[in-house]
Amino acid sequence: MQAAVQAFKDHLAPIIDLRAAAAVLGWDQETYMPRGAIEARAAQLGTLGRLAHELFVADETAELLAAAQKEVEGMEYDSDEASLVRVAERDFEKATKLPSELVAELARASSLAQQAWQEARSEADFGRFRPHLEKLLELSVQKAEALGYEEHIYDALLDEYEPGMTKSEVESVFDRLRSDLVPLAMAIVAVDREKHSFLLSSYDIQSQWDFGVAIMMDFGFDFERGRQDRSAHPFTTTFSINDVRVTTRIHEDFLPAGLFGSLHECGHALYEQGISAHLERTLLAGGASLGVHESQSRLWEILVGRSREFWTHYYEPLQERFPGHLGDVDREQFYRAINKVEASLIRVEADEVTYNLHIMMRFDLEIDLLEGRLEVADLPEAWNAKAEEYLGLVPADDAEGVLQDIHWSLAAFGYFPTYALGNLMSVQLFNRAKDEIRDLDNQIGRGEFGELLSWLRDKIHRHGRKLTANELLERAAGSKLSEGPWLEHIRRKYSDLMGVDF
């Protein structure tokens, strides 16, 4: 029994509760909240954010942390106690650099900005969102300056989402990735000229929902400890290891949007639901980094859900559910359709080949904004220029351009790169899972995911935040972050799929 560690945990528990309460309010805001409530909700989120912050940076935390640090000296690195103290130390050091007022102001401003973003997007009117974004950028710069950084202001923000990662590391991965990916993507796009109009006809929304839920249950999502709702932008949020919520948006006229959205968020949720029960209500109950989180969602969405093996099992039930749409479409045709590669404007609907291009253009823009080389007012134009540069396309309006993503309305600058990092990690992890699970392809072909989930639980999920992204990757995949395996996966999959040697 560690009295000091226990006292420290007891001290932190109400802070975790406040963060969870804020997450519930945030979830409600995106799913059910009536429009008129926005000002009140912003105030409530501001208060919760400020109180959680104040309690965390209190002198008492420092004292209890110091006592706990003494107590865990010599304990095993992986132990719950040593890990909690290690992670808490890092969090505390960062939090104490942030004034409570700035924290509350960011929570309040981003709650308001979300509503403005939704309205702006639905009217394709960037002007409506612009003052909010200017405010959030200004507050984010203040936050980055308060947190401090060694090399680049971006490092301070990126560290929130991908602890330990720096702008220059991202840049060097992206540089290598870009030089291979741009010609590769162009080559695949040039070959993939097939049209698959059957995906675009009207699919009953409830049937889409039910089909997605059935697969989520097969994957292992526990609906006694979570649920799915609808929202404008799909997301996963956690109020407890035993209460993990995902949302999805379903397009009546485009089957893959809802289905793969559900599988994607389900991947995030499996991570959260798989964290060891004894980490509940501690700082360790969360993902190691957003990159690792994204590796889980992309693994289930893409490497499982868009694989040929997967549809060996699921295509027949899908055909039975939509006989009018898919009765005459054979499985291989469907498989090619859901892996159609083409330059497109909306990130969340991009294929896996061009997806990382969307990330790289956002990364470029964020750097420009933070270095002051780009004004928010000029962002739509800059966005369109980048879209042309990376994708060869120009958005018709801001709704399918600069306003398409929720992230900046959450002041989440530094978030986007983690999507690409997650893609790379997902392949590194999945390759190793295939090495270690005999017969994994066949299992997927039979709709059996138990062994894969157990492997991920053991290697990734159960650890929560105890280990860093690097530690997890090195232990689970036996390698550091690398773009090679992902590029190799793309080459292999699409060479096979198109009968062309990329």
Next chain:
Amino acid sequence: MQAAVQAFKDHLAPIIDLRAAAAVLGWDQETYMPRGAIEARAAQLGTLGRLAHELFVADETAELLAAAQKEVEGMEYDSDEASLVRVAERDFEKATKLPSELVAELARASSLAQQAWQEARSEADFGRFRPHLEKLLELSVQKAEALGYEEHIYDALLDEYEPGMTKSEVESVFDRLRSDLVPLAMAIVAVDREKHSFLLSSYDIQSQWDFGVAIMMDFGFDFERGRQDRSAHPFTTTFSINDVRVTTRIHEDFLPAGLFGSLHECGHALYEQGISAHLERTLLAGGASLGVHESQSRLWEILVGRSREFWTHYYEPLQERFPGHLGDVDREQFYRAINKVEASLIRVEADEVTYNLHIMMRFDLEIDLLEGRLEVADLPEAWNAKAEEYLGLVPADDAEGVLQDIHWSLAAFGYFPTYALGNLMSVQLFNRAKDEIRDLDNQIGRGEFGELLSWLRDKIHRHGRKLTANELLERAAGSKLSEGPWLEHIRRKYSDLMGVDF
């Protein structure tokens, strides 16, 4: 500009935010939360309750209150400032008597008890709920003792819901009411032998929902500042004047349950949505008492919604929606059916005549529990005996007996009497509204509620908690609380309805 009052308001605002956050978590628990989340949710609600309480009872509150008190000296009684200070003083005095740990423990225990109650009810197994109820009773006694009282322990609890009211006042109203009502109800029941099986056939749930929502909109519920969801037990909860949530439960096989449930909660919601906007995020943004609150819900549900005039307008659309069920049922027959009087076991489905009997039996039991004359273990038996005494019926199991109501799982001892008080007040208010609004019956007969709502807004809603229940009643209805008008309403309505002189 009142600097001290403003400082006091600023100090209280985060406390209001925390309470609102707790309300969101409570709403979610009753509507969408997965079962597995209950322990975490209880902890979260415990933390929010404790923090809100700690912030409120802090020395700073006393200091700021004292300064504000000085500043409002000589101000008009009805002014926002003087009212805020007056109400805050009362709240503060009570809150400082309660230890924070007790507040947190009550929040935590009742969150757990709600889940246990739901499970116990669905399995008709009181034993499962019993330890929770024992715990809540014990904590409630502690709470009452901490709050203190002059005459009776019940007064301390009742005061939470009906400020200023005492057990002996309730008793004397109930005594007078009982002596007239018991023979009156028996007489009406004896005459009303008609069966109306058409209400019991299967009504499409979505159509029921839509019909109820349409009437809510006609009443004036603002769906931009509120919404309706489903829950096991209908309730209204407020996160802001601009975010008022109602829930309902719809029975496929009994049309009135969902419909009148919606109209009832809508009445509560109209009150909350009608509070003056400048009371937002202050202690004054709420109802004067639960009795006054219930007067609003019953006014809209019963005095409007179950009146002959109302169905003059709405019966045709209802028939059109359910032609198979109601095509051959004439309006008067329907009117008699929804006002059918009979002894029954479930309070929320009771007719307006026997409803108060349900309340009186609960009041008796609460007094017995609090005076220690009744053990929780013996409650089911005592319940059944009371049901037989008041209603002439014995529940077949605890689900339709002692487990039917959520209130005790919320530790809401002292709450039930407010239902009966609300019934009495509703008639006092509605009588005055009829005096002051020429043509009100005809307006209702045309589905026009604007003038009635405006009258209620002016007399009741806009004041929030500025005035007490007595003050509101004396100003709006010109009389003190009295059972006479309600009894007279029942006699008149049912004499007319049944052609018998009661």
